Amino acid sequence: MASSPVPGSVRGQSRTQLLSPQTEIQSLLKAGIKLFRDNEDLRALAAFKKAFLLSSRLPEPPHTQATCLFNLGAAYIATGKPKKGLKCTRKAKKMGAAVEKDGDFSFNIAAAYDNLREYAKAAEFYGKAVHEYEAGETPNAADALVKLAYCLASTGDSASAAGSFRLAGWAYREAQQPEDAAMAMREAANYFLRSPKYHPEDVLEALQVCSQLCMGITNLELLGKLHNHLGLHYAELKHFGQAEMHFAEALKLCSGENFTLRKGAVLLQNLGAIYNARGEPQQALKYHSQAADSYGALGERASQAQCLYNLASAHSQLGNVHRAQLYYQQALKAFVEAGDSYGEAQGCEGLGTAHLFMGHPDQATQYYKQALALFEKSKEAPDVPRERILEKLADIANYREAVPGRSSHTGGIADSGADLEEQRTEDNYMLAVGRPDLF
Template sequence: MSDSKVLGQSKEQNTAQSKILSLCKDGSELLNQDDINGALKTFKKAFILSCNIPEGKLQKACLFNLGAAYICVGKPKKALKCLVKSRINGMEERDGDLYFNIGAAYDEMKEYGKAVRFYERAINEYGYEELKSIADALIKLGYCFVMIGDLSSAAHSFRLAGHSYMKNEKPEDAAMAMREAAKYMIDSQAFSQAEVLQTLNSCVESLKTISDEHLLGTLYNHVGLHYAELKYFSQAEKCFTASLNLCNGKQFSIRKMAVLLQNLGAVDNALCQYEKSLRSHAEAADMYGSLGDRSPQGQCLSNLAFAYSQLKNYDLAEFYYQQAHQAFVDAVVCVDR
């Protein structure tokens, strides 16, 4: 074989490798822009080209990218084939991401037990400098535990994710993870009240640095409900009030405002703050009425009647109990139609 022929082959291979690397870069940019189908097409082109060169490592990288794109377009079986094939001879520098994506493929296929194993492997493979990846995997792991009914393990996963997000200075993600942790800590009944309170307090601490008012309003409401479940009504009241103050803008629905007022009124009743609760109950009832939601309107009217009874205004208490009864009757009639 002549030297010119060898040089020609080498030049062709270098050109092909450059083209593949360029396509991989383009595909990644398209993924970041949420152009999933464009990314998939680009990664397919890169993989087809990689099959014509002897560089196996590059082909495995193309298979990995293709597998990740297949997950994004909802084709987990195809994704799994690509990812497993890319793993055959190892991808030492990307094992954490590889195991995460294999877990995601099983997750999409609803094979949650297998997904758990691969998410756990991914977490073990990631280094300390990859805290966000660890946290993302913990969130996925937590929801898989929920699907298989292991609520205690789910709570642990969400709580660890929250701590990881906090260390990575991601307060919004940290708050959402801690909120989920508290929910499943309560649901699993495997944690002490002190542990749940500590998690809720950590969540509230994270909320202080969040600027997204819509998310903030939603999270304060959720956290308030969990405090109320634990009968820590003063903390619940603070959260509901904060949520209500954030939800006065036009972007918030009447229904959401009604729910918040209903929650705040119920907590004020629990705190024996009956005078204060009257306005919340009345406003919530009016809002539900304007929406035609007779059953929650009946609940608010009943709470209003109870507050008046505790204030010894028995005439108004009787009137609102009658109104509540009629609302519940109307709600039943609507369901039966």
């Protein structure tokens, strides 16, 4: 939330108000700050509002009033009233409100623009806050860098967002906040990967630093989440050894209080997918089977479909064509029930390849055409599956022309094994990429 660091901006006012003779205002400010720290934002707002009303009646210079107005602005931002908060904060600055940290004004103005979804303006002021915080205020600068990064990401500048997250990670590390540092580095890797022209070494550096920081984290739930995310990112880079290591570490944490069936299912699915990708299908089978059973128990049909597809792919790699056909059929049925047209297309393609390998070109053609139609309808389908299926349909047509009168059920096409291998290399595993938040 954009307003989460605001209490830090408000916190410095208690020292100023200790010098004030107006005991009631001082008491209200202290109470408001405590309520803010306890996440009682609405009650804090009421306290600051009362303090401001009292201060506006004072005959002396407006310093006290400016301080109350600054805190009131912070409270408005925190309670979802950024326009009022922005107005109060700007007015407080003009009136000469004193704050303990120079970057607080810029941070609060940025937070207001952030809540208004004016991300370019918010980024400008978060950047100012980063430069205004002094050397001894590293955690505050790191908070501003994180906020800056998310605003940059919202403007579509993934590369700059990644750089800001990386700087935040180093700052948190310097401030000896390993949890925040690890999360910032994980986000740096994530946004480097989203950048159109990322450098693999930047991603790997962020992932390696995050991995090192994990050794100092005692929050097991967070640690499991980080290991899962690290595994996903290493898998994206096709560094399957590191991906396997992190998924396995996360799975070890799925015990006792940290265990949920869903967490275990996600990790089992990911480990199985990694073994598929590494060409170790025998190892993958048990993970896919357990993951499919777990998702079935949870009633998550779409996720179960992905695991059944993975199971079919593993059997394909082992040459168990009939078993592969069975699981592709089950996956297709589950994808249809879940309303996943892209998954349905993949299931049809898998069945087409299985039938082709068994020497059933008519059935293969039927499934390939069905897959092609589904891919054409799917907005998320890239061009590669379409091109691949069209090539396979052309191969079947060419074979029939070369061998006229060939029965559909009496033997295979000579290069069908190559077709099956091509499918494995193009799309042979389905990670739980879409659900990292579930862990």
